[in-house]
Amino acid sequence: MQKITGYIFLLIILIVPSLVFSQTIDTTSFSINSRLSFYSFEKQGEMILHIPSSLSGRQLSVILKINETEIGNWKNLRGNKIIRLPFSFDLYPAKYPVTAEITSGSGSKYRTETTLIILRHKTNEVKTDCLTGSLIVCKRIFFPFGFYCYSPVYPTLPEEEAVKGFNMISPYQKIQPGTTDIRKSYMDRCAQLGMKVHYNLLSVSGGGGVSSRIENITEEKKTEMLISEVKAFMDHPALLAWYISDEPNGNKIPPEQIETIYNIIKAIDPWHPVTVVFMAPFIISKKYENGLDIVMADPYPVPKSSISQIGDITKQLKSEFYGEKPVWIVPQAFGGGEWWEREPSINEIRSMTYQAIVNGATGIQYFIRQGLNSFPKSTATWNECGKMALEIAEITPWLLSDEDPPSVRSNSAEIQAASAMHDGQAVIVAVNRINSPFRLTISANGVKGTSAKVLFEDRSVPVNSGTFSDYIPAFGSQVYLIDNRNRKEAITPFKGNLIRDPGFEDITSPGVPSACYAWNEGDRGATYFLDSREHLEGDHSLRLVTPQENNSARLRFFPVNVTSGRSYIVSIWAKTDIENKNPQNGKADNPYFELSLGGFGNTVYRPGNDWQQFVTNVTIPTDTIPSVRANVVLRMPGKGTAWFDMLQVFEAEDISRSINPEFRNLFNQ
Numbered sequence: 001m002q003k004i005t006g007y008i009f010l011l012i013i014l015i016v017p018s019l020v021f022s023q024t025i026d027t028t029s030f031s032i033n034s035r036l037s038f039y040s041f042e043k044q045g046e047m048i049l050h051i052p053s054s055l056s057g058r059q060l061s062v063i064l065k066i067n068e069t070e071i072g073n074w075k076n077l078r079g080n081k082i083i084r085l086p087f088s089f090d091l092y093p094a095k096y097p098v099t100a101e102i103t104s105g106s107g108s109k110y111r112t113e114t115t116l117i118i119l120r121h122k123t124n125e126v127k128t129d130c131l132t133g134s135l136i137v138c139k140r141i142f143f144p145f146g147f148y149c150y151s152p153v154y155p156t157l158p159e160e161e162a163v164k165g166f167n168m169i170s171p172y173q174k175i176q177p178g179t180t181d182i183r184k185s186y187m188d189r190c191a192q193l194g195m196k197v198h199y200n201l202l203s204v205s206g207g208g209g210v211s212s213r214i215e216n217i218t219e220e221k222k223t224e225m226l227i228s229e230v231k232a233f234m235d236h237p238a239l240l241a242w243y244i245s246d247e248p249n250g251n252k253i254p255p256e257q258i259e260t261i262y263n264i265i266k267a268i269d270p271w272h273p274v275t276v277v278f279m280a281p282f283i284i285s286k287k288y289e290n291g292l293d294i295v296m297a298d299p300y301p302v303p304k305s306s307i308s309q310i311g312d313i314t315k316q317l318k319s320e321f322y323g324e325k326p327v328w329i330v331p332q333a334f335g336g337g338e339w340w341e342r343e344p345s346i347n348e349i350r351s352m353t354y355q356a357i358v359n360g361a362t363g364i365q366y367f368i369r370q371g372l373n374s375f376p377k378s379t380a381t382w383n384e385c386g387k388m389a390l391e392i393a394e395i396t397p398w399l400l401s402d403e404d405p406p407s408v409r410s411n412s413a414e415i416q417a418a419s420a421m422h423d424g425q426a427v428i429v430a431v432n433r434i435n436s437p438f439r440l441t442i443s444a445n446g447v448k449g450t451s452a453k454v455l456f457e458d459r460s461v462p463v464n465s466g467t468f469s470d471y472i473p474a475f476g477s478q479v480y481l482i483d484n485r486n487r488k489e490a491i492t493p494f495k496g497n498l499i500r501d502p503g504f505e506d507i508t509s510p511g512v513p514s515a516c517y518a519w520n521e522g523d524r525g526a527t528y529f530l531d532s533r534e535h536l537e538g539d540h541s542l543r544l545v546t547p548q549e550n551n552s553a554r555l556r557f558f559p560v561n562v563t564s565g566r567s568y569i570v571s572i573w574a575k576t577d578i579e580n581k582n583p584q585n586g587k588a589d590n591p592y593f594e595l596s597l598g599g600f601g602n603t604v605y606r607p608g609n610d611w612q613q614f615v616t617n618v619t620i621p622t623d624t625i626p627s628v629r630a631n632v633v634l635r636m637p638g639k640g641t642a643w644f645d646m647l648q649v650f651e652a653e654d655i656s657r658s659i660n661p662e663f664r665n666l667f668n669q
Contacts, residue, residue, distance in 0.1 A: 023109055029055070030112040032100045033324060035084070036136070037128040037293060038270065040093075040121035047085040047114070048131060048323045049100055056080045059105035066096050066116060082323045084131070093120045117270065123579045123588075124237050125271040128293050133326035133362030134400035135273070137196065137240070138579040140533055143362060143396045144168040144196065144240065145389045147333070147369040150210070153186040157371055159525030159547075162193040164386030165393060165511055168240060170198035170365060172210045175229050187238045191582075192547035193525045194641055196240035198275065198365065199233060201226060205261045206245025206253055206276065210368075226261070227268060234269040237582075241272055241294065247279040248288065258291035277330060282313050286320055295321055298330035298367060301352075302344040307475070308433040311355030311416055318360035328363030329356035333376045333385065343376045346384045347435070347475035353388050354431035354477035358418040362400065364392070390511030390529075391456055395420075395479060397532050398427040406466075411441040415472065419444060423539075424485035428452070431477045442480070443467045449482040458508045491537045491573075496650040498560035499632065503538040503646050504530055513542055515558040521635070522551030536573050536611050536645040543643050544636045546591060552636045559629035560649050562598065565622040567652040570597050570632060571615040574607040576642040589640030597649060598630030607642055617652065 035046040047064060057078055064072035064085055072087045085100070095115050102110040119125070127136040135142040146168025149157060153171050161169070169190065173183060190197050202209040204226040214222075233239055244261050245253060262274050273293035278285040282297045289295075297317060301307050310329065317327045331352045335343035344352065353364060366385060368375045376382055392399070398420035405419040406426055415438060417430045426447050432438055444466045451460045452468050456479060461468050463482060472478050493502050500515040508514055511529050520526055523546070531543040546552040562568060572595060578588045596602035601618030620628070632649060636642060 025109045025111050027111050030100065030102055030110050032098065032112045032114045033130060034098075034114060034116055035129060035131050037130070037273065038117040038119045039089075040119050040125060040127075041139075043088060043090060045087055045089055045116070046131070047087065047098065047100070049079075049083040049085055049102075049112075050323060051079050051081060051083060055104060061103045063101040065099045065101070066091075068099070082131075089116075089118075091116075091118050093118045119270055122235070122271050124235060124239060126240055126273060128273050128326055129400070129402075130324055130326070132400045132402050133360065135240070135326070135363075138577055141396060141400045142167075142196075143392055143399060144198070144328070145364045145392050146170065146196075146198065147366040147385075148172065148210075148330075149369050152182055154371065155185075155189075156524070157369075158186065158189050158193055158195055159523075160371055161369070161386075162195050162525050163527055164383075165389035165529065166195070166386065167389070167393075168196045168198055168365065169369075170200055170243060172202070172212060173200050174203045174212060174214055175201065175225055176203075176214065177225075180232060183233070184236075187233065187236050189525075189547075191236065191238040192523075192639075194527070194545045195238065197236075197238045198241050198243050199239055200243045201229060201265075202243065202246055204229060205242075205265075206248055206258050208246030208248065208251045208253070208277075212246070223264065226264065230265055230268050234272065235586075239272055242269070242274045243277075244274055244292075245276045247277060247298070249281070249284045250279045255288045255291060258288050260291075262291040275328070282317060283320065285317065289321070289325065292325070294326045294328055294363070296328040296330060296363075296365070300332040300334075300340060300367075302332055302335060302340065302348055303342050306433075307344075307348055307352050308355070310352045311359045311431075311433065314356045314359035314361050326362050327360060328365060329361040330365050330367050331356065333366040333381070334368055336377065343378060343381060345475075346378070346381050347473070349381055350384055350388065350477055351431055351433060351475035353385070354429065355416060355433065357392065357399065358416045358429050358431050360418075364388075387510075391479065393529070394455065394507060394510050394532055395427055395429070398422045398425075406444045406446040408442060408444045412438065414438065415440045417442055424483070425539075426482045426484060427455075428480045428482070429477070430472060430480075432472045432475055435474045437474050437476075438472050439469065440472050440478075441467065441469045444482070447482045448484050452480040452482050455479040455481055455507070456510050491646065493537070493646060494648055494650055497648045499647050499649050500558045502648055503535075504540045504542045504644075505538045507540070513555065517556045519554045519556070521554050523547045526551060526553040528553045528555060531643060534575075534643045538645075541643040541645045543641065544591075544593070544634075545641050546636050546639050549639045550637045555634045557632045557634070557647065559631050561627065562620050562630045563627055564620045564624040567617055567619045568597060568649055569615060569652055570595060570601070570618055570649050571613055572634070572647045573611050573613050573645045574605065574642055575609060575611045576607045576640060578609045582639070590638060591636055591640030591642045592638035593634065593636040593642060593644075596633050598628065599633075600630075606638075611645070 029052040031050045060077045061075045098116045151171050151173040202212040204222045275294040276292040277296040401422040403421040405421050408417045408419040410417045414434045419428045447466050506514040525547045527545045530540045535541045592606045597618040603616040605614045
């Protein structure tokens with residue numbers, strides 16, 4: 001009996017390992033990709049593991065390896081569509097093989113691979129965030145909101161649209177010998193204005209597009225010109241992305257041809273994404289996925305089709321490319337010829353734009369703009385697009401957030417709603433797909449606020465257990481903000497501050513500071529916008545862009561009461577961006593600004609790359625009238641971009657009475 005037992009034990013020792021090592025490993029069910037298209041200055045990264053529907057919600061264990069060296073090990077993970085796998089790294093620029101080994105709760109084994117790309121950091125680099133759909137520009141999230149236009153680009157077009165809030169243009173153009181300076185001219189101007197260019201390579205790449213065909217040119221010559229053009233502009237500070245093909249499915253251009261062009265460009269410039277635009281059937285874009293970084297669609301439904309197809313197409317593409325590629329939409333901004341009998345109305349273009357946003361588009365590029373009243377003919381319709389540019393800029397931190405949003409639902413299939421969470425605040429976006437006003441009811445799980453601020457309308461509606469009601473116009477949109485925060489600001493305004501809206505939090509008119517007058521001092525493209533992506537306190541800063549030296553905007557803030565003979569402390573926080581480069585000399589801009597009170601104590605400051613407080617002491621002369629109203633004036637003569645927050649003015653005597661040591665220290669200095 002003991003011998004038999006021994007034989008059985010020996011058989012187990014011999015057989016079990018062979019069973020383990022012969023177990024089949026599935027290499028097709030899962031897929032994985034890097035969250036960012038590449039990493040450069042970062043030391044923390046993330047992989048996105050895509051889960052097959054058969055294992056959705058099941059318990060999984062994952063081992064992540066780079067070059068067969070384990071960098072992460074997780075147990076008891078669950079996910080419906082994806083699982084996020086964060087990791088740390090300290091790697092030289094190169095391409096690294098990444099492997100994920102997955103074990104299900106039942107013991108089944110899986111394996112999937114991808115490539116991690118580490119590049120040398122460049123100041124004009126543009127990353128795609130495959131999780132949120134965001135672009136990363138100058139180390140900040142970026143939501144492109146712009147338009148196509150014709151060539152040659154009218155000299156004043158970029159500044160005319162930059163001051164409205166548009167941040168991207170994409171000119172149709174023929175890339176021919178002897179015309180490089182023409183393209184460099186508008187690129188340089190866009191860089192001055194802080195605009196980005198979705199650079200059109202159609203005439204030498206994947207073809208299609210308006211008037212982009214070059215006759216009597218060989219494929220070899222086209223490739224030579226393509227390489228030359230990429231090399232000429234790959235380091236330009238205005239470059240956002242390379243646009244290589246317009247409707248290849250409609251023009252019968254095979255995916256293999258697009259992939260070849262993509263690989264040529266990426267071999268030269270891996271720092272910028274590549275885009276392709278598709279026509280119906282839009283889902284065919286999946287066949288081209290290896291030849292693009294961003295998928296775009298251009299449905300033009302007005303007037304013969306339902307505008308609801310915009311939302312349906314966006315939703316479909318977002319689902320197909322979720323966690324892999326950002327999706328941009330090209331709303332229709334033309335009509336009256338060819339197959340389109342009229343332009344979209346003001347309300348239709350709003351509904352189409354917000355349907356794209358609600359369903360996950362992270363880029364908007366209207367077709368087409370030709371100022372001042374060619375495309376679209378209706379200046380009112382184009383003004384509506386500019387209004388939406390400022391609205392989308394305001395909610396960009398929510399639209400590009402990676403925080404888990406509360407679930408929402410509306411009381412009608414015709415009212416589409418989506419939610420997002422950022423910094424303890426929930427934003428809910430609703431859009432009406434029909435041409436009738438509607439009383440909507442929105443229910444949101446997990447929100448605690450009792451009031452929802454109706455953004456862009458300066459009003460609020462009550463919230464009861466996560467539910468609220470409101471009216472939405474025909475083809476209209478509404479954006480609601482519910483504050484769930486219970487936080488204390490690290491930096492707080494001084495109680496004796498005399499300035500109205502010191503932190504630039506009044507967004508009654510979205511995008512612009514409320515309590516000031518503004519003058520242009522030379523360059524019509526100088527801008528002063530609120531920025532919800534950068535702030536020291538509150539939720540906004542003031543962003544100034546001076547395109548050319550000594551040609552800035554001048555802001556004169558709402559007057560404060562001062563007394564002659566008394567001293568006042570004037571302070572402001574500011575930072576700049578060393579990532580911005582001058583296209584003429586390749587050097588970083590060095591913007592400086594001036595601050596004064598009532599025309600007295602004008603002081604020049606040079607901000608750095610981090611928030612810094614700048615303080616001056618101003619004494620009102622005794623020969624002025626006993627009591628005056630004085631204005632703080634802010635100018636930024638130095639070329640470049642800077643952000644400002646928490647502007648303050650208070651009597652110096654108040655410092656000695658203040659219990660805030662920060663201000664006592666400033667006064668003692």
